Amino acid sequence: MTALTVEGLLGGYAAADHVVKGVSLAVAPGELVCVIGPNGAGKSTVLKLLTGLLRPRGGRVALDGRDVTGLPPRAVLEAGMVLVPQERNVFGTLTVEENLAMGCFLDARRARSRMAAVMDRFPLLAERRRQLARTMSGGQRQILAMGQALMSEPRVLLLDEPTAGLSPKAATDLFGLVRATAASGVAVLMVEQNALQAMEISDRALVLVDGRNAHEGPAPALARDPAIRRLFLGGRGEGRMDATGTARETSP
Ligand SMILES: Nc1ncnc2c1ncn2[C@@H]1O[C@H](COP(=O)(O)OP(=O)(O)O)[C@@H](O)[C@H]1O
Ligand SMILES: [Mg+2]
Numbered sequence: 001m002t003a004l005t006v007e008g009l010l011g012g013y014a015a016a017d018h019v020v021k022g023v024s025l026a027v028a029p030g031e032l033v034c035v036i037g038p039n040g041a042g043k044s045t046v047l048k049l050l051t052g053l054l055r056p057r058g059g060r061v062a063l064d065g066r067d068v069t070g071l072p073p074r075a076v077l078e079a080g081m082v083l084v085p086q087e088r089n090v091f092g093t094l095t096v097e098e099n100l101a102m103g104c105f106l107d108a109r110r111a112r113s114r115m116a117a118v119m120d121r122f123p124l125l126a127e128r129r130r131q132l133a134r135t136m137s138g139g140q141r142q143i144l145a146m147g148q149a150l151m152s153e154p155r156v157l158l159l160d161e162p163t164a165g166l167s168p169k170a171a172t173d174l175f176g177l178v179r180a181t182a183a184s185g186v187a188v189l190m191v192e193q194n195a196l197q198a199m200e201i202s203d204r205a206l207v208l209v210d211g212r213n214a215h216e217g218p219a220p221a222l223a224r225d226p227a228i229r230r231l232f233l234g235g236r237g238e239g240r241m242d243a244t245g246t247a248r249e250t251s252p
Helices: 043-050 073-079 096-102 105-121 123-127 138-150 168-183 195-201 219-224
Strands: 004-012 018-027 032-036 058-063 081-084 156-160 187-191 204-209 212-218
Touching: 004 043, 018 032, 018 043, 018 058, 018 187, 018 212, 032 043, 032 168, 032 195, 043 081, 043 156, 043 187, 073 081, 073 105, 081 138, 096 105, 096 138, 105 123, 105 138, 123 138, 138 156, 138 168, 168 187, 168 195, 195 219, 204 219, 212 219
Parallel strands: 032 187, 032 204, 081 156, 156 187
Antiparallel strands: 004 018, 004 058, 204 212
């Protein structure tokens, strides 16, 4: 059975103006699915609609078969789905340990054992347990944000552009940790700008254009599909798309 099932999701900000216009997807336990697409396609909005930060206007969201459509954020977290937003995802004035504890506020009695498990998974966090988050590098803070999310022992982990602003080395390292997290049995749905690299490490990819499913399939194969490659800016293979999700000519 899939851990996360989304059918015909509809939603947006201004009344009567949908940004997400019928998105469907599924993620199984242990699977890594990436969502890619041009800026403004509605990727972050999908994540908000899934986690109760924005109320869906239509469609259905199920976790392990249980309908969680439209539940408030805390109830979604209790049901087993957690979001690492793109920005402001750690508390800069708190230490690593304090940040991790914040990820377990629903079940403080279990914080100690869960922190040990997260530090075991991400040894960098054990080494830096008393360091203030704001003194860490961008890559280290992303690892902390992911560790904080895992403190709730989620069935489904949602990541919004975890490698944004990171060096290529830090991005590759982070992708490795995302891959390992999925391999531990968590269903991971990752929104990424770094589309080609994201497809290389994912099981499946969903290309979102103008709030709708535009392409989907097994990810490494999709990354090599000429039609999909034409959707992305060529050049150094950064894999960014233009605003319409269509091909843009690049000079050799
Ligand atoms: N808080 C908001 N209020 C109004 N419009 C928004 C808000 N956030 C995003 N939008 C609009 O919704 C559309 C999709 O945005 P978003 O989901 O952030 O796209 P993506 O993450 O794919 O770049 C864009 O047109 C954006 O301007
Ligand atoms: Mg976004």
